[in-house]
Amino acid sequence: MPLKTEPITINVGPQHPSTHGVFRMRVTFDGEEVIDVEPIFGYLHRGSEKLAESRTYTQIVTLTDRMDYVASMTNNMSFILSVEKLAGIVPPPRGVWLRMIAAELQRIASHLVATGFFLQDLGALGTPLILMMRERETILELFERLCGARITNSYMRPGGVFMDAPDDFWPALNRFLSDMPHRIDEYEDLISGNEIVAARCDGVAVVDSQTLIDASVTGPMLRASGIDWDLRHRQPYEYYNRVKFNRPLATTSDNYARYIVRIHEMRESLGIIKQCLEQIEPGPVRPETVPALIRPPAGDSYVGTECPKGELGFYLVSDGGVAPYRCKVRAPSLINLTLLREMLIGDKLADLFVTFGSIDINMGEVDR
Amino acid sequence: MPDPFDSILYKYVYCTLSSTDDVACVGSGLFGGGLLPGGLEWLAYVLTAVTIVAVLINAILGGVLMMIWGERRLLGRFQGRTGPNRWGPFGLLTPVADAVKTMFKEDVMPTVSDRLVFTAAPILMLFPALLIYAVLPFGAGTWLADINVALLFIIAIGGANVLAIVAAALGSGNRYAMFSAMRAVAMLISYEIPLVISLIGVLMLSGSLSLVAIVNAQTLPFFIVQPLGFFVFLVASMAELNRTPFDVAEAESEIVAGYMTDYSSMKFGLFFLSEFAATIATSGVITAVFLGGWHGFDPIPSQIWFIGKMVAVLAVIVWIRASWPRLRIDQIMNFAWKALFELTLINLVVSGILLLIWPSPSTPELWYMAGVNWVVFLASIYIFGKVLGPKHDPVAAGNIQSGITLSDSDAPAIPAGGGD
Amino acid sequence: MIYGLGLAKGMGVTLKTLLGPSFTVQYPDRRVGIMGAAKAAGISTPGLIFKRPVKALRAVLGFERIAVMPTQAARFRGNEFTWYEDRCTGCASCAKYCPLGIIKIVTAPGGINMQEGESYAIETFDIDTGRCMFCALCVEACPYDALHMGSEFERGNYVRMDLVLTKEDLIAAPKRPSTWFRPQMEESAYSPFAETLEDMKQAGRHETPSVEQLTKRWVEDRRTDESVED
C-alpha cells in the first residue's frame, strides 16, 4: 500500500529571519521540495509615487532615498537625471564626476550587502556578512563626510550635487581605494573557493537568458546569464562614456554566477572611481541658474540608469507646475522578482532563501 | 567489574562518610573518615552518589555557562568583533544575565500544542546530554562510573535526543518545527551509523569498550593512529550535535529556529542548555577516545589536560561554525551515505589488516600503523573529493579566464553628454 | 584541486581576523586592559601598577572603562537644530520647504533682525524632530543662515512630545552647527565637536550682502520681477 502523502503549505514571512524585509511567500512543499510559490508583497507600501505628486522636485529626492535604502545614491542619481532631462538643466562637470563617484561607491556598498546577506541565507553564521559590513561601514563613513548622512543621503540636486566634497574626503577615498582590493580578495578566499558554497549554489535556480529577457529582468541577474546588458555601457548617462570598464559576465545563470558577477562588479566599480578621480577638475558643482523651485516645461522624461539591482528609471510627467504630474518608478527589485516562482519550483526548502537572496531585492523598492 | 574505589571522587567522599573497614579507605577521606556511625554504610553509599552527582551537574551548568560565554567571545573574535564584554570582568557574567532573563520570560504555550508532549520534550532533551557525563573520565581516577560498556552507553544515549526533537515538533504543532524534526530524524539516524563504525577501529586497538581502558591504551593518541576514524567521528558527532555545517535542524535562516520555534522562557532555556551540555560531552568523548584523554606531561594535573583538550575541540567546532555555510539536507544525507559510510568501512578493513600484522602493537608498531593509516586517509579523502565533490571547480570559476568573461572595455558607441 | 582546500582557506581567513584587531566601536564606553588604562591615564604601565594599584587591578580584571565618542564628520546632520533667533526673520522659507511640514512658525509684526533690519518677531518656532527625517532641506532653504543642522545624535526619549523642539529649547541648546550647506564654516576649519558657536557672528554668513545689494534684492527686484516667489 503506498504511503499517503500530502503537500504542506507554509507561510513564509512577513516576519521571517531571511525575507530581507517584509516579504511574504505562501509556499507549498512536497516534502522538502517546493511545488508552488505565491509571492505576496505590499507590506512596505508607502505610496511614494503618489506622494511625489504633491512635492517639489527637490523634495522628491528625499523620497527616492527611501525606496532602495541600501542604494540611495544611485536612486538619487536616477531621479535627478530624469529631472534634468525634463527641465533641460545641464550640470557642471565637477557635479557629474562627484555624482559618479558617489554612485559607484554606492554600488559597491549595495553589492556588499547583497553578497553578505546571500551568504547569511546560505547559513554562514554572520562572518562574511560582518566582514562585508566592515567595508560598507567605510563607504558609509565616506558618505557621511560627503553629505552628513549615511543612508538617506539626499546628496544630489537637480543640476549637480548640493555641495562640493570636503577636503578630508579625498584622502579617505584614496585610502579606501587602495584597501578595498585586498578586502575583496579576502572575501574570495572565504567564499568563492568554499566547497560548501559551490555545492549549495552550483546549478541551483537556473533560468535561461531568454526567459530573463522576456521578463525584462536587468542588472547582475541578467549579466549572470551571459547577456552583455549594462546601461552604463549601452546608453551611457553621466560621463560613463568617458571611463573604461569591463562588464563581468557569467554564463551559468545560477546562484553562484549571480554571486560571482557581483564580486567582480565591485572590482570594476573601484576602477571607475579611480578614473573619475583622474578626470575630475575643480569647478562649480551646481549651476547658479537653477532656481529653488524648478518648473519644468510640460512634457515627460525617462532616464534608465544601471543601479546595483538593475535598471532603475523614473518616468516623470510635468504639467509645468512645481511638482510632477505623475512619477512612475521602474523598480528593478520588483521586476526581478517576477521570475521568483519559476526559479524556485523544484528546488529544496533551503534553496528557497538562497535564491531569494541571490536576486538581491530591497523591499523598500519593491513596495515603494 | 571495575573497582569503584578506582575513582578517587568516589573513594574520597565515601571514605569521609562511612566508617567502613575497607582497606582502600585506610588513610583517606576528610577528618580521618567515618563521619557516619558503623552499620550505616548503605547511607554513606547513597549520600556519596547524591553528592557527586550534585557536584557534577552543577559543574556541567557552570561549564555550559562558560561555553556560552566562550563561544560568543570566540565567535566575535573570529568575525573581528569584540564579543560580549559588558557584564562582569570580560563579560563573564553575560550568560548569567542571559539565564536570568530567560527564566523570567513569559512562558508561552501555543493553543494548538499538545501540552504534555510540549512540556516533556525539553526535559527529554536534557537527560541524554547529562547522562553522557556519567561515564566520562575527566582525569586519572576522576570519573563517576567506569562501566565496561561505556562507549556503547554513550552511543545509545546519544541517539535518544532525536526523540525529544520529534516530541518538541509534534507537541508544538508548528510546521517549521515539523520540517526541523523530519530533517533531524533523517540526519541523526544516518549519521549514527558512521559514528558507530568509526569507533570500531579504536575498539580493535584498545580491546575494550570502557573509556578508562581506551584512554589507558593510548600510548599514542588514537587520532594519530586512526586519522580516518577520527575524521569521521568528528564530522558525524558535529552532525549529531546540529552544529554548522550540519545545523539544518535549527537552520535559523530557513526554518526560523526549527523545533524550538514555539518555545520560550525556561523551556527554551532547557533546549539551549542541553544543546551546549551535549556539545561539551561530545568534545569530552572525542578527547577521551581520540586525543589521549588525560594523558600529558607531568607538572600539569591530568584533569587540566583533559579539560584543556576539550576546550581545544570546542574551539575548533566554533571555528568551523564561524567559517562555513550550511549544507543542504540532501547533500548531508549524500555525504553520510556516500562518503562517510564508505570511509568508515575502509578504515575498518585497513585497521583489521594492520591488526592482523601487529596483533598487540607496541608504540613503534603504532607509529607504523599510523603511517599506513595516514596514507590511506589522505588518498581516500582525495579520491572521494574527486568523485563526490562539486563537478564545477569553484576556484576556477572565480577566475576571470574561465567562469567569468569580462567583455571588452570598448568605449560605448552612443555619444551622450552627462545627464541631459 | 584537492577537495577541502577552499574550506581550509576560509578557515584561514577567519583565523586572520581572530588575530587581528576588532573593528567594532564600543559605545558609550570601552573596556581597556592594563596597558590601555595606563595610556588613558597618561602614565607608563609600570607607573600605573606602582602608583595606582587599585586601578591597575581593576584593569587586569576587565572592569576599567574609558568613554568613547564615535567619530563623526563635520557635515553630520545631527538630531537637533541650531537656530540663531537674532538672525531669523520669520520668513518661514524653512517651513515651506520642509517636505513633511513639521516646522511651525507663528510670527507677529514688529521684530528686528540684526542683519536684515525690520522683520517679524518670532512667537513660535517648533520643529517636530520626532517626525523629521534630517534631510536638511530647511537648512538649505533658509536665506539668512539662521537655521543649521546640529551635531547631536543622543536625543532618545520616552515621550514623543519631548521630541518637539520649541523656540525656548532652540535658544537654550548648545550651538554646535553642522557644516552641512554652510561652506563658510568649512572654510574657517570649524569642528562642531571641538567648539560651540554661541554667537551668531561666529557662525558667519554664506554671503555678507552690502546695503546696496539688500536694497536691490528686497526693494527693486521685487518691483520689477514678480515671478520670484521664494
Ligand code: SF4
Ligand atoms: S530636516 Fe527635513 S524633515 Fe527635518 S525639518 Fe528640515 S526639511 Fe523638515
Ligand code: SF4
Ligand atoms: S527660513 Fe531661516 S529666517 Fe526664515 S523662518 Fe526659517 S529659520 Fe527663520
